[in-house]
Amino acid sequence: MLCEECQLRPATVHITKIINNLKSELNLCEECAKGYKDEWGLGIQPAFSIPKFFAGLLDEEAGFGTGISQGYRQESKCDRCGQTYSEFTQTGRLGCNRCYAIFGKRLDPLLRRIHGSIRHTGKVPGRAGGKLRLKREVESLRAELEQLVAQEEFEKAAEVRDKIREVEKKLRS
Amino acid sequence: MDNDDLFAGTKCKWIEGSGPYADIVITSRVRLARNLEAFPFPQALTEVQQKEVVRAIAQTLDSSAVKNKFGKFRLIVLNELTAIERQILVEKHLISPEHAELKGYRAVALDKEEMISLMINEEDHLRIQVLLPALQIHESWRKANEIDDLLEKNLNFCFSETKGYLTSCPTNVGTGLRASVMLHLPGLVITKQANRILSALSQVGLTVRGLYGEGTEAAGNMFQISNQITLGRTEEEILQNLSSVIKQIVDQERSARELLLKEARSKLEDRVYRAFGALAHARIISSQEAISLLSEVRLGIDLKIIKNIDARILNELLVTIQPAYMQKLEGRKMSPSDRDKKRASIIREKLNVKFL
Numbered sequence: 001m002l003c004e005e006c007q008l009r010p011a012t013v014h015i016t017k018i019i020n021n022l023k024s025e026l027n028l029c030e031e032c033a034k035g036y037k038d039e040w041g042l043g044i045q046p047a048f049s050i051p052k053f054f055a056g057l058l059d060e061e062a063g064f065g066t067g068i069s070q071g072y073r074q075e076s077k078c079d080r081c082g083q084t085y086s087e088f089t090q091t092g093r094l095g096c097n098r099c100y101a102i103f104g105k106r107l108d109p110l111l112r113r114i115h116g117s118i119r120h121t122g123k124v125p126g127r128a129g130g131k132l133r134l135k136r137e138v139e140s141l142r143a144e145l146e147q148l149v150a151q152e153e154f155e156k157a158a159e160v161r162d163k164i165r166e167v168e169k170k171l172r173s
Numbered sequence: 174m175d176n177d178d179l180f181a182g183t184k185c186k187w188i189e190g191s192g193p194y195a196d197i198v199i200t201s202r203v204r205l206a207r208n209l210e211a212f213p214f215p216q217a218l219t220e221v222q223q224k225e226v227v228r229a230i231a232q233t234l235d236s237s238a239v240k241n242k243f244g245k246f247r248l249i250v251l252n253e254l255t256a257i258e259r260q261i262l263v264e265k266h267l268i269s270p271e272h273a274e275l276k277g278y279r280a281v282a283l284d285k286e287e288m289i290s291l292m293i294n295e296e297d298h299l300r301i302q303v304l305l306p307a308l309q310i311h312e313s314w315r316k317a318n319e320i321d322d323l324l325e326k327n328l329n330f331c332f333s334e335t336k337g338y339l340t341s342c343p344t345n346v347g348t349g350l351r352a353s354v355m356l357h358l359p360g361l362v363i364t365k366q367a368n369r370i371l372s373a374l375s376q377v378g379l380t381v382r383g384l385y386g387e388g389t390e391a392a393g394n395m396f397q398i399s400n401q402i403t404l405g406r407t408e409e410e411i412l413q414n415l416s417s418v419i420k421q422i423v424d425q426e427r428s429a430r431e432l433l434l435k436e437a438r439s440k441l442e443d444r445v446y447r448a449f450g451a452l453a454h455a456r457i458i459s460s461q462e463a464i465s466l467l468s469e470v471r472l473g474i475d476l477k478i479i480k481n482i483d484a485r486i487l488n489e490l491l492v493t494i495q496p497a498y499m500q501k502l503e504g505r506k507m508s509p510s511d512r513d514k515k516r517a518s519i520i521r522e523k524l525n526v527k528f529l
Contacts, residue, residue: 001460001495001496002260002496002497004509007506007508008256009256009274010260010263010270010273010274012270025461080213081213081214081217083217092342092343093214093216093296093341093342094214094339094341094342094343095213095214095216095217096212096213096214096217097208097210097214097331097333097339100333100336100339100346101333107343110343111336111343111346111404114343114344114401114402114404115346115347115402115403115404115405116378116402116405117402117404117405117406118335118336118404118405119335119336119404119405120333120334120335120336120337120338120346120347120348120404120405121405121406121407122337122347122348122350122406122407122408122411123318123321123337123338123348123407123408124332125325125330125332126322126325126326127325127329132334
């Protein structure tokens, strides 16, 4: 949908007014919305951004009780793209792949909050090597083994155990 | 690009509208986010670097391995299009609204069927999107995965052993996979069950949005359901979770429709025919009114209350009554009231109402 005001940019701000049960709607782009005032004379608040919201959760400056150490802690900065951690908490976007290594542990609580996990278990690109694939295979076999033992299916468990040994041998070679 | 079918045609794969559960599921989309190791993420790049990213990806698409499997991709530089042309690609769901709006050098590569679109320099260097009609989410993934495999033979994607595929926004890290299914749920809306069912989805790691993705309202009883979690689950787990939830919602929608037919058939028929009547006769119609009336006609077709109308026509109309598409067709800028008139005439023509 294009902005009803300028007809140029996509409408990203949608205003629904209900006055005495009369509903009226207005679809504007962000630029035109800046000029809009409601019946209270207030402008539109900037769009709510989910990444920014999540990143904001990590902004220790605004957080609780980290008090005293503030201001003394050195600002961490990515040595590849130059982005700082506080820039990340502003935009919710990382600058490059290296940022993940530089900000490492500080990202984990955020990742856990978004995904409930901090560890990738999905697809591995072919070039990242067979080793990683084998490691993953051992992990999933171990999980299977545990389950079989819990179910007291010892014969099947023994088979899985042998498979694990085989894969581990391949890993060492 | 005046006679270009991309901006004037409706041959987009998803518009065909056939496949499993096509009476309720409109589209299945898979999107993979990937970044090239050689460059910082797109928003940190200069325009020259952004061009290099486009070139690197375009070169790989030109390789015989890709061409043999998926045919020739057409590369479109978004900067070279008008705002209206970019908006048409959004209306056809071939690029995201953000991709149309972003600054800098960005492009999209499309296959012949307009089923696969590779967005370049969106939030990430590469977004591989496969969009199919009906419930074919596993099929979409299979295709996207295949393209990903072919591309990674030439391109080094950012990948970490523990965090998986690295993306500009941490909400996509891990698999980089976003799978979305667009559902038409008039039965659940009429019987007032939609909110209750859909609000429970966040508990299983899924989110609901409107027709045009992030931040849009649900128009015409269309709901887009997608996975929220991309890290810590395998692609198969993510897709399995989504499709099993979708199948349950489809079942609920089916029983809501049956209930309506059984308990309130004449009321339902009245509603469907009134909607059809309004669409068939209106001379001025807003996009919002059209989309909500088309939803009722779609329901009427699915329940065989209305016969002799191909459901495909409704998918086409979802695109052809959009502002940018109409303005391109007319070859001029149109005021909202001009558009409302044009829209009404496009609908009358499409529904082939000859008896008037």
